Every structure is written in C-alpha cells, then in structure tokens.
Amino acid sequence: MSDTHSLFSSELAPGSAYPERPKLLIVDDQPVNIQVLYQVFGASCEVFMATSGQQALDVCRQKRPDLVLLDVVMPDMDGVEVCRKIKSEPEISDIPVIFVTSQNSPEEETLGLEAGAVDFISKPINPAVVKARVKTHLMLKIQTDALRELASVDGLTGISNRRQFDERIESEWRACRRTGQPLAMIMIDVDHFKKYNDHYGHLEGDTCLKLVAQALKESQWRGRDIAARYGGEEFVCLMPETKLEDALKKAEAIRQRIFDLVIPHATSDTADRVTISVGVACTVPDDQDLKRLISAADEQLYKAKEGGRNRVEGVST
Numbered sequence: 581m582s583d584t585h586s587l588f589s590s591e592l593a594p595g596s597a598y599p600e601r602p603k604l605l606i607v608d609d610q611p612v613n614i615q616v617l618y619q620v621f622g623a624s625c626e627v628f629m630a631t632s633g634q635q636a637l638d639v640c641r642q643k644r645p646d647l648v649l650l651d652v653v654m655p656d657m658d659g660v661e662v663c664r665k666i667k668s669e670p671e672i673s674d675i676p677v678i679f680v681t682s683q684n685s686p687e688e689e690t691l692g693l694e695a696g697a698v699d700f701i702s703k704p705i706n707p708a709v710v711k712a713r714v715k716t717h718l719m720l721k722i723q724t725d726a727l728r729e730l731a732s733v734d735g736l737t738g739i740s741n742r743r744q745f746d747e748r749i750e751s752e753w754r755a756c757r758r759t760g761q762p763l764a765m766i767m768i769d770v771d772h773f774k775k776y777n778d779h780y781g782h783l784e785g786d787t788c789l790k791l792v793a794q795a796l797k798e799s800q801w802r803g804r805d806i807a808a809r810y811g812g813e814e815f816v817c818l819m820p821e822t823k824l825e826d827a828l829k830k831a832e833a834i835r836q837r838i839f840d841l842v843i844p845h846a847t848s849d850t851a852d853r854v855t856i857s858v859g860v861a862c863t864v865p866d867d868q869d870l871k872r873l874i875s876a877a878d879e880q881l882y883k884a885k886e887g888g889r890n891r892v893e894g895v896s897t
C-alpha cells in the first residue's frame with residue numbers, strides 16, 4: 581500500500597462516513613500539470629480531470645467531487661470565475677475549492693479567497709504539502725457533511741425534517757418557476773392520533789410515527805422528490821415537475837400503503853387500524869409567495885378530514 585493510499589484509507593475513512601476513495605477533481609489547462617497531481621492522488625482518490633473551466637463545472641454537476649484542485653490561469657474562463665460559479669450554484673456550492681497557482685501575490689490570494697476558495701497551493705507543487713492540505717480540507721468536508729446531515733434529519737423518524745423541507749420547497753419553487761413546470765405537494769396527517777396516544781401510550785405513538793415514516797421513505801420517489809416530517813403527526817411530500825393527476829395517484833398509493841400496514845387502532849372512529857388523511861395541491865409556481873401551495877394542500881387535508889378521513893383530496897391552483 582502506498583504512502584498516499586494509507587493517508588486516506590487508514591487515517592481518514594475508518595470511523596467516518598467518508599468513502600474510502602474521496603472524489604477529487606483536478607482542473608488545469610496543461611495536461612502535464614494534471615499528471616503531476618495525478619501522481620500524488622491517483623492511488624488514494626477517485627480522480628476526475630478537466631482542462632477547461634466549463635468542463636470543470638460540468639464534472640462538478642455530474643460527479644459531485646469532494647474537493648476541487650483548480651488552476652487559476654486558464655484561457656476562456658479563469659479559475660476565479662470557475663470558483664465563483666461553483667459557489668453560486670446551490671447544488672455544488674459546498675464543494676471545497678483549492679487554487680493551485682504560480683501567482684501567489686497577496687492580491688491574487690485575496691481575490692481567490694473572496695471568490696470562495698478555501699486554500700492556496702503554490703506551483704511548482706510540493707507533494708507532501710499538497711497531500712497535507714487536501715487531507716485537512718477533506719476532513720473538514722466530512723465534518724460539515726455530517727453536521728448538515730444531522731441538521732436535516734428528523735430525530736424520531738430518521739426522514740427529512742421540517743428545516744430540510746422548507747429549504748427544498750424554496751429551491752424547487754424557484755426551479756419550477758424558471759422552467760414553467762408544475763410543483764405538487766402532499767400533506768399527510770395521521771387520523772385520531774391523540775386517541776392512539778391516549779390508548780396505547782406515547783411510546784407506542786412514537787413507534788407508529790416511525791412506521792408511517794418508514795412506509796413513506798420506502799414509497800418509490802423520483803430523484804428530486806422529498807418526503808419529510810412536518811411536525812407532530814404530520815408529514816409532507818414534495819414532487820417537482822409533477823401534475824396533479826400523478827400526485828393524486830401517489831397520494832392514494834401512500835394512503836393504501838399505510839392502511840395495509842394494519843397498525844391496530846382500537847379507538848379510531850374511522851377504522852380498526854391506523855389511517856391517514858391526505859391533502860394534495862399542485863401549481864405552476866409564479867412570483868407569488870410559495871405559502872399559497874402549502875395553504876392549498878392544508879385546505880385539501882382539512883377537506884379530507886371533514887369528508888370522513890382515510891381519504892385523499894386534491895386541487896390544482
């Protein structure tokens with residue numbers, strides 16, 4: 581095992597959620613410079629290469645590297661511009677960028693740091709220095725990822741939490757507004773859950789919520805969909821680029837799935853088991869507040885409750 585390999589596999593990966601081979605993107609318009617860095621990291625990292633700024637952005641979007649080593653002076657789009665672009669795209673903005681440059685004046689460094697870079701490495705590179713810096717920033721990325729994960733997951737059920745949902749609905753609202761595509765939202769409430777708690781106890785209530793969440797998680801979602809705990813015994817799902825008709829089908833499948841779990845509910849006025857009521861709303865986002873989508877889903881949920889519970893209601897606005 582090479583020295584470089586042990587640097588990552590024995591010190592970095594064990595005990596962390598980090599992949600044994602972190603993904604590293606090396607960007608330089610001179611292939612010979614890429615080769616030099618490849619010699620250092622080829623054994624320990626999954627290395628991607630790009631010889632232009634545009635290529636670098638494409639690799640970031642498609643491969644989501646854990647770190648970018650970025651040349652500053654390149655034709656077409658220089659490194660500072662590439663870095664700015666990476667930092668302005670929410671999906672890739674958390675990827676740390678280290679500049680590898682022969683221009684190490686304080687002005688250049690300031691410009692790079694202001695563009696969002698985390699560090700600078702001077703050319704010609706010193707392999708030990710590059711390894712040490714990359715390792716430091718990969719470890720920081722592990723910690724940041726772990727914290728972000730912790731902050732976005734609901735403690736009881738393990739699915740996404742309200743904070744994560746709030747962030748996603750904001751970004752999907754913007755994305756669907758740009759493309760003119762519909763955005764659908766499903767709001768779910770467990771029926772007679774107070775009675776469930778009163779009869780079976782709060783701990784059993786918690787177990788019930790976990791089962792509902794698990795069933796939601798295991799429903800077949802598409803790439804950008806998200807299912808989250810909204811609070812208490814309420815759950816929400818977001819389905820970008822989805823028509824009302826398809827969201828209603830999904831909501832009905834979820835309602836049936838929970839019904840089929842056959843979680844006994846002796847004191848429910850609706851059935852002999854736990855059921856859910858579901859409100860669905862769908863809209864093409866405009867420049868109005870996204871709260872109108874949430875309110876519409878909430879109104880439909882209320883309608884489902886009023887209509888006898890264990891049912892789905894929906895509206896297109």
Ligand SMILES: Nc1nc2c(ncn2[C@@H]2O[C@H](COP(=O)(O)OP(=O)(O)OP(=O)(O)O)[C@@H](O)[C@H]2O)c(=O)[nH]1
Pocket residue numbers: 736769770771772773774775777781782783784785786789811812813885889
């Ligand atoms: N066990 C448990 N109970 C919770 C949790 N969060 C909220 N609840 C309970 O969920 C119940 C919700 O009750 P209500 O809002 O009255 O609604 P409901 O009894 O489900 O009645 P309907 O919605 O009208 O069918 C309350 O008793 C809350 O205490 C939780 O994390 N665990």
